[in-house]
Amino acid sequence: MLLAQLIEQQQERLTPADERVVRSLLADPLAASFWSASEVAQRAGVHEASVVRLAQKLGFRGYPELRATLQDEVITEVKPAERVRRRLAQAADDNLLAGIVGDEIAALQELARLVSQDQLDAAARLLFNARRVALFGSGHATALVDLMDRRLRRSGCATLVLPDSARELAEHLLAFGAEDVLLAFAFRSRPIRLEPLLQYAVEQHTPVVLISDTIGPLVRPQPHLLLSAPRGTSGDYQTLTVPMAICNALVLTLARLDNGRSLSSLRRLETLLGRFRDNEGR
Amino acid sequence: MLLAQLIEQQQERLTPADERVVRSLLADPLAASFWSASEVAQRAGVHEASVVRLAQKLGFRGYPELRATLQDEVITEVKPAERVRRRLAQAADDNLLAGIVGDEIAALQELARLVSQDQLDAAARLLFNARRVALFGSGHATALVDLMDRRLRRSGCATLVLPDSARELAEHLLAFGAEDVLLAFAFRSRPIRLEPLLQYAVEQHTPVVLISDTIGPLVRPQPHLLLSAPRGTSGDYQTLTVPMAICNALVLTLARLDNGRSLSSLRRLETLLGRFRDNEGR
């Protein structure tokens, strides 16, 4: 039950001191959820014992239990995931799709907060000026590499998908220079080859753009540009929705950066398609 | 200064234990802001002493000081005034990311209305009982094929990725029967090979699950099961977020359908990984 409701119920049994405590708690529940009993007491101008006794009067075993309730409320209220889920999923338990949708929406909202357009502009500018864009990702990230490979090529970038095997990777890196850019993906299960690859990029003065989740800040050596935000979770595993949104935004930003090239390369694509009509579905 | 920034700065001095702690904290900062040192330690799987030492390494006098910083961040982030300010700031026209996020969210909400859990259950049951699952998609859909290929294999399904070229496709189809299932993707630019492929599936009595967007209902011959919802749009092109969410829900439903197989195949995967350790990143 919500703390506020609990208090309402017991309202008549509240002493003056209780009331002062309650007032402090309800005035700023978020901050209050962090306070210790003595902190509450100080703010309410009562003795800490009164705080403890109020908690007990409200049916808690002690003050920490009251605070835990407050914390739960804060979390369910603040966490976009929880909010959306409550709104969407009546019976989220057996409606898996609703649960996923809720999580994804929450994660996307977070994303809009964490990654700024400035960062995207900077990244797009790097890609735009690159002679070639090398793409690297392993595990599930290959799906994103695939996607970006297509999109970037359509925008007129010369791309190069780096393989995952050590030998081939090394071979591809030979012609790697400061005019190129490395666009890499790193998610929770960090690919083993990423570190040496970044190291190499540093040595070659190749700018690196890293798209990542919460492990982003831990990746070393540090990339030039880090675009990272926590991913949505579906059950046990994490989804690619958030990094994909970053990718999409990046491609759009790139297109805006240079209407000319993107458009003309699309036009040329049309022409070329005519000639190879046989290979690609329409 | 923000904790994440602080961590980024000190990154190079972080030990493995430090890193585990950092991961736990960054993965869910809101919840983490309530945790005690020993709670953090438990979640990160390290000793509490390591938590204290990390706090000190980051420049705090002790763990409580670190937590207080985290709490401050939560508060300033969550306070209504801040939220409003942020929402206004991002409403700016040139923030492409915000626009994309908005579109995606709208599309996801639609999805939750259009595809039912019953449909997912039916689809999952088909996949579960299949001898092999053949995957087909072209163009951007290959990213999803790639994704589903991995996920389904992890769940213990035998998969087969169908190639796009006419000859190879024909070759793969020879051993195609009624015990198999075809999982196909069809988006706005309908792949040219899809129609004959579906036709063939009908002749072979192979069940077909089609994941699609608005063109879904137009595809014929009609698939056994159609999971379709309009996709979000970013600028000119359409994104894969919605079909990807369908895929994720499908895999989750499949896992729930048979905890046994999914779990045991994951366990066997672990064992196998040990043997091939060299090939894959951790």
Next chain:
DNA sequence: TTTTTTCTGAAATATTCTTTGCAAAGTTTC
């Protein structure tokens, strides 16, 4: 290899937080 340094966990210690018994002050009831 050996030496040195760094890292980590266990245990001891210190600190902070919470609870409770008690007594004084204030209220209510008779």
Next chain:
DNA sequence: GAAACTTTGCAAAGAATATTTCAGAAAAAA
């Protein structure tokens, strides 16, 4: 106005949390 009851603050005991020290293990350097 006195007895019974309630409320409150104080202080000390008790619990939890945080910090430090130390020793062994692991990694790096010699």
